[in-house]
Amino acid sequence: MTKTIDRTVLENAIIRFCGDSGDGMQLTGSQFTTTSANLGNDIATFPDFPAEIRAPAGTVPGVSGFQIHFSSRDIHTPGDQPSVLVAMNPAALKANLSDLEQGGLLIVNTDAFSKVNLKKAEYESNPLEDGSVERFRVIRIPITELTHRAVAETGLAKKEADRCKNFFALGIVYYLFDRDMNLTLEWIEKKFKKRADIAAANRLSLIAGYNYADTTEIFTTSYSVPAAALPKGKYRSITGNQAIAMGFVAASKLSDRTLFYGSYPITPASDVLHELAALRHFGVKTFQAEDEIAAVCAAIGASFAGCLALTGTSGPGICLKSEAINLAIMTELPLVILNVQRAGPSTGMPTKTEQSDLLQAMYGRNGDSPLVVMAPATPSECFHYGIEAFRIATKFMVPVILLSDGFLANGAEPWAIPSSDSLPTFNVQNIAAHAPYQPFERDPETLARGWAVPGTAGLEHRIGGLEKADITGNVSYDPINHEKMTYYRAEKVARVAHDIPQLEVYGDQDADTLVVGWGSTYGSLLTAINALNSNGKSVAGAHFRYLNPFPVNTEAVLRQYKRVIVAEINTGQLDFMIKGKYNIATTPFQCVQGKPLYVSDLDKFIRLHL
Amino acid sequence: MTESTTLKKKDFQSDQIVRWCPGCGDYAILSAIQSVMPDLGVAKENIVFVSGIGCSSRFPYYMDTFGFHTIHGRAPALATGVKLANPDLSVWMITGDGDGLSIGGNHLIHILRRNVDINILLFNNKVYGLTKGQYSPTSDQGMKTKSSPDGSLEYPINPIRIALASEASFVARTYDTNIKHMNETFKAAAEHKGTSFVEILQNCVIFNKDIFNEVYDKDVRQDHMIHLEDGEPLVFGSEKKQGVFFDGVSMVTRALEEENSPAGLMVHDSRKHAPFYPNLLASMEFPQFPVPVGVFKRVERPTYESMLCKQIDVAKQKKGTPTLDSLFQAGETWNIV
Numbered sequence: 001m002t003k004t005i006d007r008t009v010l011e012n013a014i015i016r017f018c019g020d021s022g023d024g025m026q027l028t029g030s031q032f033t034t035t036s037a038n039l040g041n042d043i044a045t046f047p048d049f050p051a052e053i054r055a056p057a058g059t060v061p062g063v064s065g066f067q068i069h070f071s072s073r074d075i076h077t078p079g080d081q082p083s084v085l086v087a088m089n090p091a092a093l094k095a096n097l098s099d100l101e102q103g104g105l106l107i108v109n110t111d112a113f114s115k116v117n118l119k120k121a122e123y124e125s126n127p128l129e130d131g132s133v134e135r136f137r138v139i140r141i142p143i144t145e146l147t148h149r150a151v152a153e154t155g156l157a158k159k160e161a162d163r164c165k166n167f168f169a170l171g172i173v174y175y176l177f178d179r180d181m182n183l184t185l186e187w188i189e190k191k192f193k194k195r196a197d198i199a200a201a202n203r204l205s206l207i208a209g210y211n212y213a214d215t216t217e218i219f220t221t222s223y224s225v226p227a228a229a230l231p232k233g234k235y236r237s238i239t240g241n242q243a244i245a246m247g248f249v250a251a252s253k254l255s256d257r258t259l260f261y262g263s264y265p266i267t268p269a270s271d272v273l274h275e276l277a278a279l280r281h282f283g284v285k286t287f288q289a290e291d292e293i294a295a296v297c298a299a300i301g302a303s304f305a306g307c308l309a310l311t312g313t314s315g316p317g318i319c320l321k322s323e324a325i326n327l328a329i330m331t332e333l334p335l336v337i338l339n340v341q342r343a344g345p346s347t348g349m350p351t352k353t354e355q356s357d358l359l360q361a362m363y364g365r366n367g368d369s370p371l372v373v374m375a376p377a378t379p380s381e382c383f384h385y386g387i388e389a390f391r392i393a394t395k396f397m398v399p400v401i402l403l404s405d406g407f408l409a410n411g412a413e414p415w416a417i418p419s420s421d422s423l424p425t426f427n428v429q430n431i432a433a434h435a436p437y438q439p440f441e442r443d444p445e446t447l448a449r450g451w452a453v454p455g456t457a458g459l460e461h462r463i464g465g466l467e468k469a470d471i472t473g474n475v476s477y478d479p480i481n482h483e484k485m486t487y488y489r490a491e492k493v494a495r496v497a498h499d500i501p502q503l504e505v506y507g508d509q510d511a512d513t514l515v516v517g518w519g520s521t522y523g524s525l526l527t528a529i530n531a532l533n534s535n536g537k538s539v540a541g542a543h544f545r546y547l548n549p550f551p552v553n554t555e556a557v558l559r560q561y562k563r564v565i566v567a568e569i570n571t572g573q574l575d576f577m578i579k580g581k582y583n584i585a586t587t588p589f590q591c592v593q594g595k596p597l598y599v600s601d602l603d604k605f606i607r608l609h610l
Numbered sequence: 611m612t613e614s615t616t617l618k619k620k621d622f623q624s625d626q627i628v629r630w631c632p633g634c635g636d637y638a639i640l641s642a643i644q645s646v647m648p649d650l651g652v653a654k655e656n657i658v659f660v661s662g663i664g665c666s667s668r669f670p671y672y673m674d675t676f677g678f679h680t681i682h683g684r685a686p687a688l689a690t691g692v693k694l695a696n697p698d699l700s701v702w703m704i705t706g707d708g709d710g711l712s713i714g715g716n717h718l719i720h721i722l723r724r725n726v727d728i729n730i731l732l733f734n735n736k737v738y739g740l741t742k743g744q745y746s747p748t749s750d751q752g753m754k755t756k757s758s759p760d761g762s763l764e765y766p767i768n769p770i771r772i773a774l775a776s777e778a779s780f781v782a783r784t785y786d787t788n789i790k791h792m793n794e795t796f797k798a799a800a801e802h803k804g805t806s807f808v809e810i811l812q813n814c815v816i817f818n819k820d821i822f823n824e825v826y827d828k829d830v831r832q833d834h835m836i837h838l839e840d841g842e843p844l845v846f847g848s849e850k851k852q853g854v855f856f857d858g859v860s861m862v863t864r865a866l867e868e869e870n871s872p873a874g875l876m877v878h879d880s881r882k883h884a885p886f887y888p889n890l891l892a893s894m895e896f897p898q899f900p901v902p903v904g905v906f907k908r909v910e911r912p913t914y915e916s917m918l919c920k921q922i923d924v925a926k927q928k929k930g931t932p933t934l935d936s937l938f939q940a941g942e943t944w945n946i947v
């Protein structure tokens with residue numbers, strides 16, 4: 001029997017899959033992402049990893065989530081609140097229910113709501129029965145049992161059959177949003193090539209989920225989200241960590257220099273090490289050091305010897321690296337330091353995002369120790385800044401700190417794949433031997449000293465962390481010289497401002513209120529400001545990618561507005577810098593909950609201050 | 611390597627005034643290194659000296675090669691970066707007992723086990739010199755210093771044993787009052803492919819004056835030291851009358867009888883594949899034992915940088931010359947038309 005399906009066309013939807021960390025929610029989410037991206041939707045994702053690697057099954061700390069926002073329009077965030085929540089067990093429900101939008105669709109695996117599991121999730125009574133879920137449209141499905149039945153013919157053991165239930169859930173959601181299953185079916189075949197039984201079980205489970213939703217008519221409405229009008233071209237889905245790793249490799253190719261990456265594993269930066277370690281065929285030299293200090297020091301050694309030198313970590317690692325970063329500042333060697341920020345202080349919340357290392361990047365070292373600070377605003381921008389950081393570092397012979405964060409690092413979005421011809425070229429030159437060679441003679445324009453690489457006859461010289469005499473580079477305790485060198489180091493960084501783009505204003509330029517942010521909050525800010533503008537509210541936005549130095553027009557831009565709101569995920573770090581530098585009264589908007597800024601919160605706040 | 615044969619000792623002396631205290635053992639070490647350099651057949655521009663912080667770590671400033679005076683304890687990591695970036699360089703690392711065994715102890719362990727082809731010279735003067743005389747990790751327990759007026763509570767560690775425990779592939783000891791021995795030891799270290807660890811007994815005339823005199827003073831040297839030489843028996847004493855024997859558990863010394871090769875007399879072999887042997891030697895400490903100097907251990911093991919370069923070569927062979935475009939387009943892609 002064929003029936004016509006009535007589908008409500010939506011502009012966009014937000015789904016969150018959540019379950020135990022062993023339930024395969026990240027996989028389910030990324031499959032849905034790939035399929036939707038292929039359908040031409042714009043997408044933004046937000047994986048929310050559990051804090052523990054394997055917390056006791058069924059407990060709240062073990063819950064893993066994956067949110068995907070897909071749209072027929074251009075979107076910039078993974079969305080505040082999901083409109084559909086798929087909860088595979090009570091703990092997942094407990095951890096995520098408060099985020100589901102009022103009247104949202106809740107799909108639960110009722111089989112998991114046993115007494116034992118309720119207890120593990122610390123539920124006093126069954127939330128499916130005590131009225132806790134009344135505000136939502138609840139679809140109760142015995143997913144475990146149905147999965148077992150669907151895969152029975154494969155003869156898989158119970159435990160392995162259990163593992164297929166994420167595909168059943170995915171099948172349901174594919175039906176609900178009218179997605180084609182083929183890409184996932186192909187993926188299953190490829191992934192489980194060596195385990196035909198598991199491939200078959202996952203396939204059966206996926207199809208059974210889809211068919212179950214179709215034939216049982218559990219959904220009174222189903223939806224479709226048409227393709228977005230994205231610019232033409234070839235796309236792939238990309239996370240910030242992937243993008244930044246590719247940016248670094250691109251920098252290496254473009255400048256014809258070996259990329260050296262010294263790193264020590266740390267969440268959420270380790271994936272950059274994994275990405276780069278797999279690229280030995282690009283000549284990439286990765287070095288997993290014994291600690292954070294060794295990682296940065298090895299990078300400085302590699303920089304001295306002529307490599308594009310990189311070290312990457314998260315906030316706690318930067319604390320350990322700070323002395324060595326100062327050595328790079330003092331010896332004026334190019335070095336890129338990637339900080340994939342996470343919630344701090346101390347160990348903080350390693351899997352949660354935050355923007356609270358800006359002042360650390362700016363000032364967290366002894367002495368007057370200026371360096372360049374940049375922050376990409378989207379996962380795909382990470383690619384560009386991977387190149388840009390090296391361009392600046394080598395041109396000015398200066399360390400550059402790149403501030404990414406957990407949200408950018410793990411969030412995915414479609415990336416219009418660039419052609420390598422379209423990338424900027426930059427030339428990096430070792431200086432040639434000349435007499436007399438002076439280690440601290442400077443380029444008059446950039447103030448950079450020359451990169452005199454071992455192996456070049458006639459350039460033998462000594463550098464180190466002690467103050468150096470201007471020009472000769474000999475150790476010097478001369479007071480006037482120290483002052484001069486201090487100003488050189490500062491002026492060199494200041495001059496970077498002439499080499500970077502100006503601060504751009506978006507939204508309603510003539511507004512009275514300007515909202516500024518930096519780094520990963522761009523998507524939320526842009527979305528909030530665009531929405532306010534389309535609702536007739538006059539507000540403008542400006543977003544910092546360069547934090548030190550600020551773009552040359554920064555003060556002029558800020559002074560054009562009566563009110564400047566500074567929005568960030570910390571207790572006012574950019575705000576402090578703006579106030580300190582320009583003495584401008586600002587209105588801070590802050591949120592430090594280990595998650596991205598919500599558009600709805602921004603909307604409310606900005607309206608209050610118009 | 612072309613012109614290097616014509617280089618002289620003075621070619622390795624920089625124009626900087628050497629600023630160690632008059633009489634410091636560092637002068638002799640510097641002089642020994644500068645005189646060994648021309649014999650290594652390496653062009654000056656391919657030599658890099660890396661140091662940490664401390665009196666000894668001023669060393670690079672006095673060498674007319676490439677040099678990097680880094681930060682406290684981190685020279686092993688920095689030197690590793692230099693060598694991995696350019697394996698053709700001859701990299702030397704200068705450290706001390708404080709720099710290398712205290713603040714930088716962790717890095718020292720790891721460079722040794724990785725076997726990066728770097729020559730490490732650890733100047734052991736059993737005290738902190740630059741910070742003016744506090745006890746160090748190699749100071750004797752009970753040593754009275756400004757930071758230990760009632761005597762240091764800490765038990766000392768033995769650098770050679772640390773190196774052996776860290777799986778160093780070349781371990782040696784020399785001393786600042788014997789230029790010839792230093793020269794030979796440094797040359798052997800340079801020849802070794804892999805991390806070479808050399809402890810140098812060094813006299814700090816200001817804060818730990820003549821601490822090694824009871825061991826290496828000309829008058830007692832014969833009795834209180836053993837000069838290790840491959841193939842030679844472990845004998846010492848003014849007229850070589852004492853021998854070192856292995857009693858099944860540890861080393862013992864006893865007077866030699868008249869016979870030529872008494873049973874159980876140890877014969878030195880730095881290449882011996884018996885991990886306990888260099889450890890036994892290392893455990894010989896004064897005054898119970900004469901102090902061994904020379905090469906304790908040398909074994910061949912692939913260097914870290916050679917394995918890294920090999921991985922890169924293999925990856926290139928397997929995957930061909932990669933283009934950025936192929937990297938960007940790897941994985942799932944789709945077209946918007």
Ligand code: SF4
Nearest residue numbers: 631634665739814815
């Ligand atoms: S303090 Fe000791 S080790 Fe340092 S330079 Fe003076 S004598 Fe040499």
